[in-house]
Amino acid sequence: MSNASLEATVDPSEVQGWINNLGTEPSAAVPLLQAVQRAFGYLPRKAMDLIIENTEINASQLFGVATFYAQFRLDPVGRNLIKVCHGTACHVQGADRLNTSLRHVLGMKDEEEDTASNGSYTVEDVACIGCCSLAPVMLIGEQAYPNLKGADAQKHLVKHAKTVGEILPGKDADKEAK
Amino acid sequence: MSGEGLLINVGEGTCGIAAGAPEVTELLKKRFPDAKFTAVGCVGMCHQEVMVDITNADGKTYQWGNVNKKNLPKIVRFHRGEADLPEQLLIKSTDAPDTEKSQYLLKQTRIVLRNVGQLNPTSMSQFQERGGYTGIEKVLKGGMSPEDVIAEVKIANIRGRGGAGFPAAIKWGFARGAPGKVKYLVCNGDEGDPGAFMDRSLLEGDPHSVVEGMLIAAYAIGASKGYAYIRAEYPLAVEYFGKAMDDARKAGYLGNNILGSDFSFDIKIKEGAGAFVCGEETALLASIEGERGMPRIRPPFPAIKGVFNSPTIINNVETLANMPWIINNGGQAYADLGTEKSNGTKVFALAGTIKRGGLVEVPMGVTIRHVLEDIGGGSPTGRPLKAVQLGGPSGGCIPESMFDTLVDYDAIDATGAIMGSGGMVVMDSKSCMVDLARYFLEFTQLESCGKCTFCRIGTLRMKELLTKICEGEGTMEDIATLEELAPSIKQASLCGLGQTAPNPVQTTLEYFRDEYIAHVKDHRCPGGVCKGLITHTIIQKDCTGCSICERYCPVDAIEGELKKPDTWVIDQQACINCGMCVEVCNPDAILAA
Numbered sequence: 001m002s003n004a005s006l007e008a009t010v011d012p013s014e015v016q017g018w019i020n021n022l023g024t025e026p027s028a029a030v031p032l033l034q035a036v037q038r039a040f041g042y043l044p045r046k047a048m049d050l051i052i053e054n055t056e057i058n059a060s061q062l063f064g065v066a067t068f069y070a071q072f073r074l075d076p077v078g079r080n081l082i083k084v085c086h087g088t089a090c091h092v093q094g095a096d097r098l099n100t101s102l103r104h105v106l107g108m109k110d111e112e113e114d115t116a117s118n119g120s121y122t123v124e125d126v127a128c129i130g131c132c133s134l135a136p137v138m139l140i141g142e143q144a145y146p147n148l149k150g151a152d153a154q155k156h157l158v159k160h161a162k163t164v165g166e167i168l169p170g171k172d173a174d175k176e177a178k
Numbered sequence: 179m180s181g182e183g184l185l186i187n188v189g190e191g192t193c194g195i196a197a198g199a200p201e202v203t204e205l206l207k208k209r210f211p212d213a214k215f216t217a218v219g220c221v222g223m224c225h226q227e228v229m230v231d232i233t234n235a236d237g238k239t240y241q242w243g244n245v246n247k248k249n250l251p252k253i254v255r256f257h258r259g260e261a262d263l264p265e266q267l268l269i270k271s272t273d274a275p276d277t278e279k280s281q282y283l284l285k286q287t288r289i290v291l292r293n294v295g296q297l298n299p300t301s302m303s304q305f306q307e308r309g310g311y312t313g314i315e316k317v318l319k320g321g322m323s324p325e326d327v328i329a330e331v332k333i334a335n336i337r338g339r340g341g342a343g344f345p346a347a348i349k350w351g352f353a354r355g356a357p358g359k360v361k362y363l364v365c366n367g368d369e370g371d372p373g374a375f376m377d378r379s380l381l382e383g384d385p386h387s388v389v390e391g392m393l394i395a396a397y398a399i400g401a402s403k404g405y406a407y408i409r410a411e412y413p414l415a416v417e418y419f420g421k422a423m424d425d426a427r428k429a430g431y432l433g434n435n436i437l438g439s440d441f442s443f444d445i446k447i448k449e450g451a452g453a454f455v456c457g458e459e460t461a462l463l464a465s466i467e468g469e470r471g472m473p474r475i476r477p478p479f480p481a482i483k484g485v486f487n488s489p490t491i492i493n494n495v496e497t498l499a500n501m502p503w504i505i506n507n508g509g510q511a512y513a514d515l516g517t518e519k520s521n522g523t524k525v526f527a528l529a530g531t532i533k534r535g536g537l538v539e540v541p542m543g544v545t546i547r548h549v550l551e552d553i554g555g556g557s558p559t560g561r562p563l564k565a566v567q568l569g570g571p572s573g574g575c576i577p578e579s580m581f582d583t584l585v586d587y588d589a590i591d592a593t594g595a596i597m598g599s600g601g602m603v604v605m606d607s608k609s610c611m612v613d614l615a616r617y618f619l620e621f622t623q624l625e626s627c628g629k630c631t632f633c634r635i636g637t638l639r640m641k642e643l644l645t646k647i648c649e650g651e652g653t654m655e656d657i658a659t660l661e662e663l664a665p666s667i668k669q670a671s672l673c674g675l676g677q678t679a680p681n682p683v684q685t686t687l688e689y690f691r692d693e694y695i696a697h698v699k700d701h702r703c704p705g706g707v708c709k710g711l712i713t714h715t716i717i718q719k720d721c722t723g724c725s726i727c728e729r730y731c732p733v734d735a736i737e738g739e740l741k742k743p744d745t746w747v748i749d750q751q752a753c754i755n756c757g758m759c760v761e762v763c764n765p766d767a768i769l770a771a
Contacts, residue, residue, distance in 0.1 A: 026469075029469075030465065034449060064470050065451075069451035071451040086372065088529075088530070088567060089373050089535075090372075092603060097761065101730070101732065128374070132535065133193065133224030134196055134227070144192075146197055149761045150730070150756070150758045
């Protein structure tokens with residue numbers, strides 16, 4: 001990822017605090033990574049190194065766990081996180097169009113790309129958030145948006161960007177703001 | 179009127195919140211500052227969110243559905259006595275005849291969901307007012323031995339609700355008899371099936387019943403330590419379950435010498451981290467131990483050698499939440515419901531193309547048609563229902579012609595689908611069964627832990643073949659290869675994920691073979707879903723030339739002059755068939771076929 005500006009600054013004492021709370025034994029690996037991810041939105045290399053140095057968890061276990069579970073990511077996230085639900089109910093009702101539509105206004109052309117070039121938003125697919133009767137659903141931050149069509153997703157995003165003062169790098173993003 | 183004497187319950191589960199419950203509550207509080215408000219869990223009528231229950235001072239009750247800030251004033255004026263009853267918003271009232279909407283709940287038998295939507299999930303006192311913790315009290319103060327508890331559960335004949343359907347009492351018996359100083363009870367709340375949300379609603383809407391169920395199970399098997407493994411995607415469930423544990427501990431239901439007995443038990447929450455395979459028992463144990471969630475070879479079974487090598491029982495959320503009811507009402511009352519080999523009730527999460535989606539609890543032995551049509555209200559689109567997908571990625575599709583199949587473990591197994599944890603996704607004629615099979619294989623392939631070759635590579639090959647067919651490049655030989663791969667993957671995989679991954683392919687091939695053949699031979703997707711096999715064209719006679727499609731097209735494939743319908747065309751070279759234009763077109767002037 002080219003978004004060097006999104007790299008988090010890791011305070012070693014904060015990481016040590018989590019270790020003190022959650023323990024140093026191997027079974028603490030998942031909760032520790034969850035604490036790191038909760039704080040930074042991803043797993044910064046520096047924080048991983050601190051855990052390896054200060055617990056019984058070795059690098060192979062920690063990276064093994066970090067790369068196994070869908071929740072964890074090693075790349076920084078954008079300033080805002082959008083989660084698009086791809087549960088069965090959302091899939092059969094057109095969740096793919098939410099991605100197409102969001103990626104369009106975010107100017108994300110490359111399939112591998114999940115964060116807008118200006119670092120404003122990251123679009124992540126999630127397995128199922130369990131609101132299947134409101135499908136298709138997406139979350140921007142903690143806020144859920146139910147019963148979406150592709151165009152609705154775009155409208156909500158444009159509105160959200162205005163409220164938080166982000167610029168959407170994609171085509172015509174401003175034109176849709178109503 | 180300030181609202182004095184009014185009792186107002188607003189459904190604030192995850193889905194209620196998503197539909198806008200907090201905003202409705204806030205507005206209601208402004209209108210009725212003196213009313214007594216309770217944020218209740220999700221009652222499971224997701225299609226009616228936001229839901230508000232109001233009890234007047236005279237005791238009359240009104241249940242309102244689809245409430246939003248626009249129609250809220252009608253309800254407010256009614257309760258102030260200033261307007262007539264807004265019938266279109268009413269679900270059920272003691273003051274009016276039952277509406278069609280109320281059939282959704284009236285036709286259900288609610289045992290597991292007895293409290294969901296009826297109480298504030300963070301209130302210990304409300305739970306106790308509804309008979310909470312009387313089950314464990316009956317056990318500990320009534321002198322029931324662990325063997326008595328197991329015997330009662332055996333009479334109830336409740337089978338594991340997580341999917342596999344193994345009888346709970348037999349499983350408990352194994353762990354009861356296993357040697358070991360410390361034994362563990364794990365509550366499996368890693369509801370990974372995309373399309374299922376029963377466990378979420380229980381953990382969010384009635385967490386104390388799950389705590390109580392865990393206490394009963396722990397006492398029966400002799401466990402002193404418990405884990406509640408809850409998906410991280412369910413933050414509200416984690417929060418409410420944690421609160422329930424704290425309150426139970428304060429009230430003396432968790433900890434040492436519970437209710438003065440020599441039974442001690444406590445629970446820790448483990449948040450899952452997003453791995454479907456962790457729904458599998460041994461993978462879940464590995465995850466608790468801090469490892470990658472990869473299944474282990476059985477035997478030894480977890481009941482003998484589980485988490486940290488100690489005897490461990492893993493029960494699903496729904497199984498456990500049934501236990502307090504079984505203890506209080508007796509195993510026989512539970513066994514009286516259902517069929518010969520599938521007793522009690524089952525909760526389904528009804529979603530997809532269905533009029534009334536949400537949580538449905540029915541006695542075993544009713545037909546699938548009853549669930550979909552009498553309770554769910556059938557198709558909302560006017561198009562006929564085509565199939566229902568049961569059991570998520572491990573399950574299969576049941577065609578409309580077989581909707582009279584009974585809700586019964588063995589009857590559903592016989593169709594090639596599985597009861598599973600209870601996800602039911604309904605589809606009408608505008609869905610593609612090949613695409614659905616591809617969707618599930620893409621899911622299982624991503625979620626395969628990689629331990630067994632056949633699962634790791636086999637699901638990938640299946641996904642590739644299905645993708646090829648969806649793109650119109652498939653051959654009849656590909657279909658034959660799929661049929662050959664399916665049994666091999668099932669046989670050569672260690673755990674449930676691989677053993678069931680081919681089910682969606684096998685059932686769609688069995689019941690919807692014509693759709694596969696249409697893709698391969700006619701290069702046609704009958705459901706109009708597969709992007710490689712459809713084209714989008716503008717029907718100029720219906721077009722108004724409004725240009726909205728042009729604005730939403732992500733690839734600039736649409737062009738024309740404003741207000742001149744006969745100039746509008748889609749550049750087929752550039753079009754990616756995403757369908758955005760169809761969605762935004764008001765006069766329905768874009769054809770996808």
